[in-house]
Amino acid sequence: MFCKYGHTDVEGYTVADWAGSVTDKRSTFGYFTFVGGNLVTWRSKKQKVVSRYSAEAEYCGMAPVVCELLRLKRLLRDLGFGPQKPMDLYCDNKAAIAVAHNPVQHDRTKHMEVD
Template sequence: MRPDIAYAVSVVSQFMHSPSEDHMGAVMHILRYLKVTPRKGLMFCKYGHIDVEGYTDADWAGSVTDRRSTSEYYTFVGGNLVTWRNKKQKVVYRSSAEAEYRGMTQGVCELLWLRRLLRDLGFRPQKPMDLYCDNKIAIAIAHNPVQHDHTKHIEVDRHFVKEKLDAEIISFPFISSEYQLVDVLTKAVSTTIFLNSLDKLGMRDIFAPT
């Protein structure tokens, strides 16, 4: 799936068993967008490194039907987008920190998989993998094992992430919301933000002359 339609497809797919006219209208809107952008795709470039990094976020209680949050992440290898995902969480979390932390855990799992894949291909990571997050409380929970008020429903995730932090396999740099790339996987955004985000993700006219 193309990352530029991932959010829209994830929303309409939740109603595929009983779609309304509004849902079908949204599907037609997606198809019209694809029709006018058939040449758009991911362009992979050489940046001189094979660093593994990711961006993670969560739309806390974003679903109006069941108030579940949606977590999402992007992962990059060598500066190029390689995987992305947004998925509704199975549990209704009572705070944004819990929802964000659950999303962070999923991002960590994806980065660890990429790290193992690169090692199998003969590449060894030279530094911890950065997973950028815009929630300071979630980052604090990852670093501080004594956060009982915030971790009631994420105890296993907390120990899993802390283990990777202590081993210096992963790190969680804070990034302000204005530089958070995964907003296009989380919610509807303005055309300007949408196009700027796609440019940063490496989406280009793949048939354009170089």
Template sequence: MDQEPTNKEQYQRLVGRLIYLEHTRPDIAYVVSVVSQFRHSSNVSYRNVVDRILRYLKSSLGKGLMFSKNGDLEVVGYTYADWASSIIDRRSTSGYFTFVEGNLVTWRSKKQNVVSRSSAEVEYQGMAHGVCELLWIRRLFTDLGFKPEKPIELHCDNKSAIDIAHNPVQHDRTKHVEVDRHFIKEKIEKKIIRLPFVKSEDQLADILTKDFCGKVFHDSLTKLGIGDIYAPT
């Protein structure tokens, strides 16, 4: 990796604008979360990544979220975490997507603050963030007079994390996420949240935690409802 320093102020301005743009472009959420980690210690390699993002954006000016009316206010979430994915400090990256009426409405990709000792632990911490987001959407709907009548589904592809959420027994695997465990278990018992298992190939939140080849990436964007208004029909 090229460690030659780059113009720090310019790098920070560019990343700041990308963070702002990421609020409407979930397709760049993961990579923007990566380059934003080096705003205070940027080098030529990270600047080159930013330039690649800019080239991608220039080639996809018409890409964005497509919303449709489906007649059902169902709220669904997907959560995923990539264990020890950072080769620099071995911290994990987690992310979530939330959908309303099948339309993508919120998302987040974030490097976790501490190093996790197991994949179940990191998935569980990511699950807690997803639950908080779904509770916020549920509260918003309630304020608007549309309180969901059934539990909100948060899809996870880690069976160990799902088992921990339903199992009240405390043991060494849960003591590091004890607060999150009680928080999620409470919402399950109140039938506010459901945690259905989803196969890894159907886990939409994957692209918020790591990079993929072009075909898999673009296939995922289609599933998320991200289209291009300039694409030929």
């Protein structure tokens, strides 16, 4: 059941478990998205590659969330309910946040650009 909170803000939350798989050391990421304060999508999946460090696992886990947020934004626009403010993506890893905010660090993450 959806509740009316008076807005159509789109938010995403993501988390990754770095090298959480005991057998192959691949990370698992998960995310969930909210539209207007209501949970609309969620997913958990093992990553295709082995991450070298936790920030890489988090950063690679953010890519599918961004795609999902953009899909939701287009869907809302098509329905005539465009978001009232920019979409927010929340991540709990300080290193991944630093990479996203600092263009200088992008040189150190070229191997992640494929994602």
